[in-house]
Amino acid sequence: MTDILPTYADMLAAHERIKPYIHRTPVLTSSFLNEKTGAELFFKCENFQKAGAFKVRGASNAVFGLSDEQAARGVATHSSGNHALSLSYAAGRRGIPCHVVMPRTAPQAKKDAVRGYGGIITECEPSTSSREATFAKVQEETGAEFVHPYNDTRVIAGQGTCSKELMEQMEAEYGHGLDAVVAPIGGGGMISGTCLTLSTLAPDVKIYAAEPEQADDAMRSFKAGHIIADDAPDTVADGLKVPLKENTWAFVSQHVTDILTASEQEIIDAMKLTWARMKIVMEPSCAVPLAVILKNPEVFRGKRVGVVVTGGNVDLDKLPWTL
Structure with missing residues (x-):
């Protein structure tokens, strides 16, 4: 919907x-x-x-628009790189956890940046179906607020x-x-x-x-x-x-x-x-x-x-x- x-x-x-x-x-x-x-x-x-x-624009708007109750559970997303590191950056500025599902083939520079901003990475296969299936597990385990990379x-x-x-x-x-x-x-x-x-x-x-x-x-x-x-x-x-x-x-x-x-x-x-x-x-x-x-x-x-x-x-x- x-x-x-x-x-x-x-x-x-x-x-x-x-x-x-x-x-x-x-x-x-x-x-x-x-x-x-x-x-x-x-x-x-x-x-x-x-x-x-x-992508730091959209990620920051999502993170800083959360209520304190929502933010306490952290945020989560799936991304090949720039949304992942942008959400990690924004979450770090707010002092909340950020869980990220990334394709194992994503550029190492982007993985390093995510970790540098405090993001927690779970790797998946480089397909939309694998990305979404892996993310479903991560969100179920963490209860974090989903911030979709673009939708x-x-x-x-x-x-x-x-x-x-x-x-x-x-x-x-x-x-x-x-x-x-x-x-x-x-x-x-x-x-x-x-x-x-x-x-x-x-x-x-x-x-x-x-x-x-x-x-x-x-x-x-x-x-x-x-x-x-x-x-x-x-x-x-x-x-x-x-x-x-x-x-x-x-x-x-x-x-x-x-x-x-x-x-x-x-x-x-x-x-x-x-x-x-x-x-x-x-x-x-x-x-x-x-x-x-x-x-x-x-x-x-x-x-x-x-x-x-x-x-x-x-x-x-x-x-x-x-x-």
């Missing part, structure tokens, strides 16, 4: 709640990438966020604060708005938050979701008009392997302009290009938006485009162009 979807007011409340625990991340530009794409690109750099990813309304409201900041920064720093925003899509938490905010704050801005070709269930869902879920897709973009759920689908199906895909090599090339030209660390999942912009220049040429760089938690011993 679909929860009551979060509102713009919920997003505003979330922003006030989480301000002490997040960074207002910078918006960066690159004249090289502007020339290469024919668009004006504005990168909202959530790779500089607390815990290294945008949770508190999480979606928190993720919506990223686009609010982006639009405020565009007006304050550049004196104009945007024609489009591009963000990665896996389960759809960031895209849903983007839809939630922009549909009220800037309804004329087009929203594009960027997805790996090898994990393109959101694109196929978008075309089919209903959720299609792959159990265990294989892609270098480890943060985008999960399927849409009811709450995120509600936003994606109503507000997204299109979902564009990129190949593994195109993702790796875009990641390497950003590292080389912008001197910022981004993980493969975050390179998918630039990859689809480079692949579809006719869609974005001459436009002002916000690009959400969702995280920077990279396993430096396993960079994709060295494998």
